Amino acid sequence: MSGAGSDAARRLRSNPAAIVAMYTMLAIVALALLGPWLNPNSIEALDWLHVAARPGLQSAHWFGTDRLGRDLFVRTLAGTRVSLGVGLLASVVSLVVGLSFGAIAGYSGGRIDHFMMRIIEILSGLPLIFFVIVLTVVFGRNEYLLFFSIGAVGWLTMARIVRGQTLSIRRREFIEAAIASGAGPGRIIVKHVIPNVVGPVIVYATLSVPQIILFESFLSFLGLGIQEPHASLGTLIAEGAGEMESAPWMLLVPGGFLALLLLCLNLFGDGLRDALDVKEA
């Protein structure tokens, strides 16, 4: 195991794009977490003397301000924090749901498997984003339920991958040994199946974080996600897009942050996939 792990680490290190992406990503995360200590402005404070001010390192507002005089540096970092948080939380939800569903389907086999996979097939044929829109309206615009509903629709691919992996190890000796020693299906799935499918799961989870961040900012952009006075990169971009002729930095700053963040997450995920040599289902 350690041999395969260090092999993968070496392959990852020899991929310059993935490494640069990883460090850039870490820098963005650090900036998002440390941001409040770097700049004295608060997220909601209105600076009436500097409304829609241009960005500049000499001014108090490094990235400029918006129409209400709120500091864009602080708001963008707060938005990045929200986007990262949603991305991670929702990925965990989709991981847990997909892992359990896929492992149960794959391990049970036969009719149960067939039925469970049929559900996934039907669900993936649907325009899920439309359901999330309907869901966010049904649940009210509650941020925790937002994570939940995004995660709840992100689990389909995860379940497929886990099922495929589970099928491939289901007839292996160590599973037979566990059955022979009297372990029930629940215990086998938790103790033996899940630990053995973890590699591809990690890769897919990494690749699903940018998708989920994209999805969250998409919903926020439409006005269905994070609400004022809180900011997400999506809401900031929506505001900026409306002001782009007079105050282009309001669009360029959050838009650039989101683009850079997603680009890095994708490049790193791709690198990880190549390094661990995981085939996409």
Next chain:
Amino acid sequence: MIRYFLSRLAGAIPTLFIIVTITFFLMRAAPGGPFDQEQTLPPEIMANLQSAYGMDRPIWAQYGRYLGALTRGDFGPSFKYKDFTVTELIRQGFPVTLELGLIALSVALLVGIPLGIFAALHHNSAADYATMSLAVLGLAIPTFVVLPFLGLLFGVYLHWLPIAGWEPGSIRHLALPTLALALPPLAYIARLTRGSMLEVLRSHFIRTAFAKGLPLRTVILRHALRPALVPVVSFLVPAVASIMTGSLVVESIAGLPGIGRYLVQGALNRDYTLVLGMVIIYSTLLIGMGLLVDLLYAWLDPRVRP
């Protein structure tokens, strides 16, 4: 072949039925109703409004009535756009959305596939890396960031193209929205084509074709392209879904009079019939695309023919 297609078609109907049912009851479970903004109304008028839309009846009766009307192609009246039926709203907006989506899909295919072939033929060269880096960029950056950025560049700074607005038949107004919509699927198609082309180029029948002395062009177009397109075809359904999703934001940013805005507005306004109509239209399109993909599959790869 026809029987296979018909059985798939029959399978699509229950799926659509489930979608309609789930959406119907999900919308009704939402707190609030379509007449909430008019809360100052006297209770008698409220009762009249409710009964005019059939909302005073038990929910199962409403559901039955809706399904009945649906089989006649009637999506019911819109709750918010008074004097309009959902069918009329869709009929007005759909051509715009369809035009936008079809152009975007064609651009994605007509640029993405050649780009992927080009990268595969120059495997591991600078051109290959450059193309694939651009593809990652196109995949990673969301449509609602790309479109305002394009607008800023080509509209505000260069004054080449309009940022927003729409005129019937005007290609200039559709240029930026189409480009923004096409980019993510284009990038993915280029990646898929490159990957499968590389694999096909290594196979024996391609070596044979080269050994016969056929020119590169013939080998690629006659022999390699068809098997290499199989993964692209299976990506068509997600591609259409991505373009549909993108059109929700693109239409609102670019101010296009399509049906994209109705879904979000309808959901926020509790315009039950409008949301249902939109979900039905989008699901039907997606399911239809799935059927088309099955047929294309059979054409591309004789082994999957039943």
